Amino acid sequence: MTPETTVVDLALDRHVDFAHALETYVIYPWVRDGEELVRPLRTGLGDATITTARIRQTDPTTLRATLTGQHLSAEIVSDARATLARCLQLDYPYDAIEALIADDPVLAAAVAHRGLGRGKLYPDVFEALCGVVCAKKTSFARIYSMMRNLAEAFGEPTTETVDGATVYAFPTPARVAEASDEEVRACKVGFRATTLAAVASTLAETGFSWHEWRTRPPAEVIPDLLEIKGVGPYTANLAVNLSYGTGGTAHVDTYVIDVVGRLYLDDPKPAPERVAEFIDQRWGQLGETVLDYLTTDTDIWVAELGTRVGVKSGARA
Structure with a gap:
């Protein structure tokens, strides 16, 4: 059976930089092909239908996804569009992060390095x-x-x-x-x-x-x-x-402990409980979002602060 193809446009928030999605956290089956991201998605009842998207930026405010699959019903296309918007975090309230930057030079440096675009979510x-x-x-x-x-x-x-x-x-x-x-x-x-x-x-x-x-x-x-x-x-x-995209507590691992400890607590090896408490008190429900910025390319942007961390980011592996 010959696959069907259709094209959908995804509106970009002013904060989202597609270059960031192309260059970082391209974890299979996200695959970069030049200036496009390729991503197979499971759609429909029982996740039984596989629809593949090829995504590229066509103008400053639009991403265009070419969808290919055996059954591109209106429901499948709608599911794929919604999944891509969620995974690329196109509808995130980025203004909340902008409000935090004003009195947080560390977070400001992280955002200045990569912009406000976030990492990609998993489809399921x-x-x-x-x-x-x-x-x-x-x-x-x-x-x-x-x-x-x-x-x-x-x-x-x-x-x-x-x-x-x-x-x-x-x-x-x-x-x-x-x-x-x-x-x-x-x-x-x-x-x-x-x-x-x-x-x-x-x-x-x-x-x-x-x-x-x-x-x-x-x-x-x-x-x-x-x-x-x-x-x-x-x-x-x-x-x-x-x-x-939300719902769980912020994660605290060795990377987070090192970054938060060195950059905020003046302690390279704080107790995990102390780090978790700091994240919750300082950023609350935005904790996981802030950590996404702080743990991406950290070893690169901290140099602008005249300091260093004891970890190396794997965002561009």
């Missing part, structure tokens, strides 16, 4: 969980290869190619749950294979579909994720933040 909570699990106890740069390996091993191929390589959709929980431990470990995920299998099996057993989960309140989702063996509060909250 299963992919977000896999991304957070893959990030455990490793350099951020390894996430890129692990997520690509999982997609190429268990995801479906699309009709899109980049540099001669087929672009794969990220797999469903059911597909990963079917895999053996050896097959999952062959994706070079190491000890994370056990948790990835638990995540996939649990969501597959519950009949997970983002098509149904997307309207659930994040506060309701987090307790469900905590039922998964190997998923603790850090993983559950961050996965919710990185898929719904």
Whole structure:
């Protein structure tokens, strides 16, 4: 069957810089192809329909997405458009961040370096969980290869190619749950294979579909994720933040501890509890958003403050 194609335009907020999306956090199956981002999306009932988007900036206020798929109904197109707007965070209230910059030279330096554009969200909570699990106890740069390996091993191929390589959709929980431990470990995920299998099996057993989960309140989702063996509060909250865009507490890991400790607390090794309390008191519900700015290219922009941090950003790996 010949794939169908249609074009949709996405309005850009004045704050969003598409160059930032092209250059940072291009975690598979986000793929850069020149000045375009390629992204397979699961749409429709049961997440069964794969629609691939090619996104480029056509003028200062517009992104244009060329959608390709076997069934481009009005509902599928609407789903894809909404997913892209959410993942690229095109509708975020950036004025709230601008208000924080005035009396925060550290945050001002981070924003001056990259603009107010934010990192990309995951299209669904299963992919977000896999991304957070893959990030455990490793350099951020390894996430890129692990997520690509999982997609190429268990995801479906699309009709899109980049540099001669087929672009794969990220797999469903059911597909990963079917895999053996050896097959999952062959994706070079190491000890994370056990948790990835638990995540996939649990969501597959519950009949997970983002098509149904997307309207659930994040506060309701987090307790469900905590039922998964190997998923603790850090993983559950961050996965919710990185898929719904909000709802979980701000994450505190070794990178965040180093950056907040050195740049705000004058302490390179503060207790995680102290860092979490500082984030909550200073930024409240905007904590995760602020951390997105502070942990991107940190080793580059802190030089303008005449200081340094003990970590290196993996945003451009």
